[in-house]
Amino acid sequence: MAGKDLQNYPAMNGPASNDFHTSSFEPIHNPDSLDQSTPPLKSSHRTELLYSRTHGYQNSSRSKTSSSFSGSDPVEHDEEEDASRTGSSCGASSSSGYTGSWNSKARPSLEGIPNDPTVPLMAFIQRGPSGRSSSAMSDIVSWECTTCKMFRATCPSRETMDFWSEVESDERDKTVDSACHSKFWIRFYEKLKEKFPAEEGLNSKQTRFLLKTLLGVGEQVEDVVELSRFLKIVRFFGPVKKDGDSGRCCLVKHVHELGKKSVRKNANKERLSWFAGDLPREEVERLLQNKKSGTYLVRMSHSGADNGDFVVSVMDGSECVHFEIEGNPQQSAESSTLDCHLVFLGRSFQTLPEAIEALLTTPLDDDDSGRDIWCTTICPGLPFSNVMTPYKRTK
Template identity: 30%
Template sequence: MADGFQEGADNAEPDDSAYRRMMSEELAAQWDDASDMSDRSWSLGQSVVESGFGSITETPCRKCTLAEEMFLCPESRTFWERIPSSVCCRRIWKDFIDTFREDFPEEQALVKKRVMNIFKCLLGVEYQDLGEIAVEDFLRLIRFFGPFRAEEDRCVVVKQIEQLVENSFQKSKDKKSKICWFGGYMTRSEAETKLKDQKPGTFLIRMSVTEGDAGCFALGLVMLDNTIEHFQIKGHPDEAVTMHPFSLELEFKGRHFSSLPDLVNNCLCQEVIASESENPENGVRCSIICPGLPYNQIINGYKCPAR
């Protein structure tokens, strides 16, 4: 299989390793020090203590303290800290969404089931109201899709997800269902399994596992000679968070795009994507959505797929 860029190992990293990749070298060294501590109070989170004022969270764990450097903007950090919790680095979905409604009362996507289901899935929520959100999943989400910041009565990150949901699908050949080109958090080898034996022009867009610290996506595409190539869609989360109005600032072959649908609909599906292999005549346009991707379940109104 030809590769347009090198991502490193195919296998998904453990949560701790993926979380560590989002840090600067200095913070990563501190993370390792925290992980080596024998005192288990520095592990995944702190429990609560009971007092006359009810349940009060103890001092945040070391990893949660280090996470304070990775929220990208004060609005996202403030939002996370406002959510009531008995564990410093985890939140319950019900408390999360109640706080969200308070902070973004005009957010129209709250009543859109498909949008909210993908929102939950991207945050790693596997159950209903009592599903948990880990701080590393929250940090990953804002690196890929933007901050928890209000802009024209909308929440930036949810607006990006809504645009993705509403502009990433088409009717299947039998017209009985919808298929979506978004593959979610997926390794290169998983993408190749999905694309194997598909026709030239078949494609998917996924969240890069090994380049997730930089908010990078990847295009998987079956080329004219039936090889599979992977093209990096570079993210600029630190730059994007300063944009007003917000833009994801996704970079593909030197051009910048405000969102994934902007990139796909106005570039990838319109232009021949030149091969980065030795065959210059191997280019092809993204014309066929890869079948069998996990987010099709949500697009068609079913429950979130297992992560």
């Protein structure tokens, strides 16, 4: 990575002295992907590599007698006092120009940085033209593939992306450009249980199967969760973060409630779910064709996927009409508890089951026909009915 690219990364810690500059760098390369084709940037300031996740804390090219920087572990407080009494502290060296000792300073905090072993992480310290340098750490910079950068920038929930970064990557492909946005399902699920031990939905086979289906994960052990699919589901059902003080996960809690509350018995005592997943509009109209008036289903919107919108599709006489349930992923991510801020029937609902429950007592208002449309019968043959309906007991 050339010096001009480093300027795009903001410093996590502010400058500690006037000798520290963030706008002037010599070329620094990622040791995991050296690119010698980039011409050096002329500058009077020198930037030194202190840390990389791949290679750990780096040893300085200078000797300990001429530089305060060392790649060794920080000394204990009593050792610092002894060094001070004997006058042998590296920070006191006038030849190095450093204002403080790296050994006497805490190593750079990595909190808030994605804990993904496939993402190289580096810390840099910069020396001015006088040879002096800030005693504080400068930038802590993480490199991500283009895909992950795009998704991180567009994801409304920081907690969700932090969770994703903590899940161990798919090691079948060692390249950062693909491994970082693809995770094994089993590791994804184990991380959920580790982060949210109070989430009862993770102990439900029905909820686990429903979550896997929404994420597009099959039955094979090596099946993976794709970042794009994961963030799509987050926009509909809420972020991966704690639901207030309950310790539950907002996303899993919503999916768990969907599995329990979307299933009803029809006139033939069959248990059916009104949830149809992300079926396209054409397929929905085919399923509802020739069904009696009032037959309905609820699906994830294709055109409104970025906004987390759902759609109620219902038969009105011989015509299939569609009513939107407006989502709000941004407000959902900002809420301290599970609240998707779904706007439907002139009201706001926290979850999808709550919104559909209102249809039992409130009709849909069709502006075109001027008639009220009641949702009375769940459409049979929906794929998620098999996912959310438990098997019957056998004698």
